[in-house]
Amino acid sequence: MQSVLGGFTTRGTSFMAAGVAAGATGALLGDTALISVGALLLVLPLLSALAAGRARYRLGCVRTISPARVPAGHTARVNLHLENVSRLPTGLLLAEDTVPYALGTRPRYVLDGIERGGTRDLSYPLRSDLRGKFTIGPLEVRIADAFGLVELGRSFITQTTFMVTPKVVPLDRAVVNGSWVGEGEGRARAIAAAGEDDVVPRAYRDGDELRRVHWRSTARYGELMVRREEQRWKNRALLLLDTRRSAHAGSGATSSFEFAVSAAASIGVHLAGEGLDGQLITDSGPISSSGLFEDVLLDALSVVQPSRNRDLSSGASALRGGDGGLIIVVAGRLSAAAARLLAASRRDGGAAIALLLAVSTWADSPRVPGDQAAGNRQHEQSPSAADPAANGQGSLPGQDETRPDETAAAAAVLRAAGWRVVSVDATTPLAMAWQRVPRVATLSHGSESRWMPGAAV
Helix, strand or coil: CHHHHHCEEEHHHHHHHHHHHHHHHHHHHHCCHHHHHHHHHHHHHHHEEEEEEEECCCCEEEEECCCCECCCCCEEEEEEEEEECCCCCCCCCEEEEECCHCCCCCCCEEECCCCCCEEEEEEEEEEEEEEEEEEEEEEEEEEECCCCCCEEEEECCCEEEEEECCCCCCCCEEEEEEEEHHCCHHHHHHHHHHHHHCCEECCCCCCHHHHHHHHHHHHCCCCCCCEEHHHHCCCCEEEEECCCCEEEEEEHHHHCCHHHHHHHHHHHHHHHHCCEEEEECCCCCCCCCCCCCCCCCCCHHCCCCCCCCCCCHHHHHHHCCCCCEEEEEEECCCCCCCCHHHHHCCCCCCCCEEEEEECCCHCCCCCCCCHHHHHHHHHCCCCCHHHHHHHCCCCCCCCCCCHHHHHHHHHHHHHCCCCCCCCCCCCHHHHHHHCCCCCCEEECCCCCCECCCCCCC
């Protein structure tokens, strides 16, 4: 009864107050007509509350979000399907879906009523400029009487998960080509650098190429054996994201941490689009989950937060313990000692790329929205126009010379170990920074790669 009385609207409360006042005044003046009016005003809201409380409405609700996962800044649409599964038509319904504050105000709908067995379809847009994992629902329905005196709330239990991933920027395909993902002559040179003694053969399977047969092991075991490391080298990438709180600066969406997360997401989606399988690693270690690389990557980066780790030892260990292939590191503030730790994680002459953030520029000059559009325009230009390093013209402004004292030591250590390194400041769009990754490199016959003139940046 208490919940029913608590459902009175402002109109219903006013009716009851007027009824009490009219009844009391009529009793004092001895006016029977005024007492009758007061009784009517008092009883009508009570009868409406009783009728609304005893109504056995049974409603079904199905919520779908399309798409269920969108990049930050994009819009998804929520569709609600309401069905009256009871034997009685409903009265006036007020529907309100529960939406987190970060996604905007709660959508509200007024329905005149749903007939027996009838349905209603509702929809509204969802948009967030912040990445994250959000819970949508439950849907709350308030049942009102015909006079608008009473509203009784009922809530569904169904909730739906909505994922907002980091912003994904299209990247130049020419940066990661066949020689870096284990195709063509680059893979042959890498295999030769590894040496015959490092080969781990396995039994031949239908569909294996004959050129992969390892004849020495075939003679030893008496059956066809193929090189296992070729399959491991091909289409494999390890992506390390530096999430240390102490390695980043700035706050909110304009921080260096959010730029690093967006960079990792963009690079991972780019690699997946090129046919590479991979694994996401942070300074806390590898992110293990079942599913496709791109799905696992985006789900993990949607909720990743800065860590309290002080070093990259766990991440470097995960790189060393990986199956080889392409290594890409997106790092914040990086000391020379940490760079040496990362440099040692590169094995068997494998390809390695490092994006080093000039973190102090995020604290001094936050990024502006126009930077992203500028990056997209730059991405549409030809590689020769956007990357003077590819033509031997040196680096562009805003590369290493912006904060040489901040990234030079770590970059020098990594380059000496055969890494391709590019420094990024707060004014450099990700697409432009990716185009600046050195492309001219040749694997030597040793365990390290030698850099050709014009390849270093």
